[in-house]
Amino acid sequence: MEYISAKLSNYEFEKITGLIYSLCGISLGSGKKELVTARLTKRLNDLKLPSFDSYLKHVQHDESVYELLQLIDVITTNVTSFFREMHHFDYIREHMIPAFKAKSDRVRIWSAGCSSGEEPYSMAILLNEELGNVMLKDIKILATDISTHILSRAKEGLYEKQLVEGVPKAMLAKYFECLTSRDEFKNVKYFYRVKPELKNLISFARLNLMEEWPMKGPFKIIFCRNVMIYFDKQTQEKLVGKYYNLLEPGGHLFIGHSENLSSISHSYKYVQPGVYMKC
Numbered sequence: 001m002e003y004i005s006a007k008l009s010n011y012e013f014e015k016i017t018g019l020i021y022s023l024c025g026i027s028l029g030s031g032k033k034e035l036v037t038a039r040l041t042k043r044l045n046d047l048k049l050p051s052f053d054s055y056l057k058h059v060q061h062d063e064s065v066y067e068l069l070q071l072i073d074v075i076t077t078n079v080t081s082f083f084r085e086m087h088h089f090d091y092i093r094e095h096m097i098p099a100f101k102a103k104s105d106r107v108r109i110w111s112a113g114c115s116s117g118e119e120p121y122s123m124a125i126l127l128n129e130e131l132g133n134v135m136l137k138d139i140k141i142l143a144t145d146i147s148t149h150i151l152s153r154a155k156e157g158l159y160e161k162q163l164v165e166g167v168p169k170a171m172l173a174k175y176f177e178c179l180t181s182r183d184e185f186k187n188v189k190y191f192y193r194v195k196p197e198l199k200n201l202i203s204f205a206r207l208n209l210m211e212e213w214p215m216k217g218p219f220k221i222i223f224c225r226n227v228m229i230y231f232d233k234q235t236q237e238k239l240v241g242k243y244y245n246l247l248e249p250g251g252h253l254f255i256g257h258s259e260n261l262s263s264i265s266h267s268y269k270y271v272q273p274g275v276y277m278k279c
């Protein structure tokens with residue numbers, strides 16, 4: 001079959017980026033034209049469409065919104081890892097878990113933009129390690145993402161060996177089941193599946209942060225790490241304010257290493273890089 005390699009005109013680029021911005025708040029400047037071309041060319045080929053213009057028409061006429069979801073899936077960047085930005089987990093262990101231990105009250109945590117699940121599973125491991133049998137406590141982690149594809153991987157909780165490198169060996173043995181399979185060359189491949197006791201702590205749900213939020217909170221911890229980096233200042237400010245309203249007093253918002261709230265107006269107390277507290 002012939003490979004389709006269409007040229008993305010400036011007009012089509014603006015139409016596509018405008019659609020993405022209105023759908024999911026992701027702001028793609030002109031520097032992202034190559035990225036959009038590369039990622040959508042695969043969709044053009046899958047659908048056997050000759051041009052980006054025909055792709056746009058296809059998206060607009062698809063009443064099932066299936067193609068809109070595909071568009072979001074290919075455009076979103078899902079890079080993540082277990083115990084990413086370890087200093088956040090250290091902070092929670094040192095400064096928040098003692099209070100969770102002292103009072104057996106309800107602990108609600110939200111991983112907003114959870115990608116393939118490494119972030120909420122890391123949190124579940126930390127809580128299990130520090131609080132013993134957390135199933136006996138009223139602890140729940142909500143993990144949401146806009147991408148249906150990445151969310152189904154998160155729910156599955158099955159990771160190739162290289163993806164669990166950030167998990168200490170003892171925890172890997174305790175919280176994951178090791179599976180093997182053979183590839184086409186008969187080489188053994190190792191996979192690690194999250195055990196049910198960890199999964200049971202987490203509710204996965206699709207949520208577009210730009211739409212209505214059904215949950216009421218209040219949360220002790222909100223992770224929104226490496227998500228807002230794709231949004232403009234106005235969208236970031238709105239989101240950060242909504243997170244504030246959903247946090248308990250003393251609750252914390254964690255954001256990614258390349259993000260900060262210095263250029264937007266907010267009511268949090270700065271604690272340390274990426275960590276903000278509602279007073």
Ligand SMILES: C[S@@+](CC[C@H](N)C(=O)[O-])C[C@H]1O[C@@H](n2cnc3c(N)ncnc32)[C@H](O)[C@@H]1O
Nearest residue numbers: 024076078079080113115146147208209225226
């Ligand atoms: C780079 S990943 C970050 C994953 C994880 N929080 C971490 O720091 O490792 C960004 C995630 O944000 C999600 N995302 C982007 N726009 C979103 C939106 N409008 N609503 C919800 N999730 C969104 C993407 O699908 C992606 O999985």
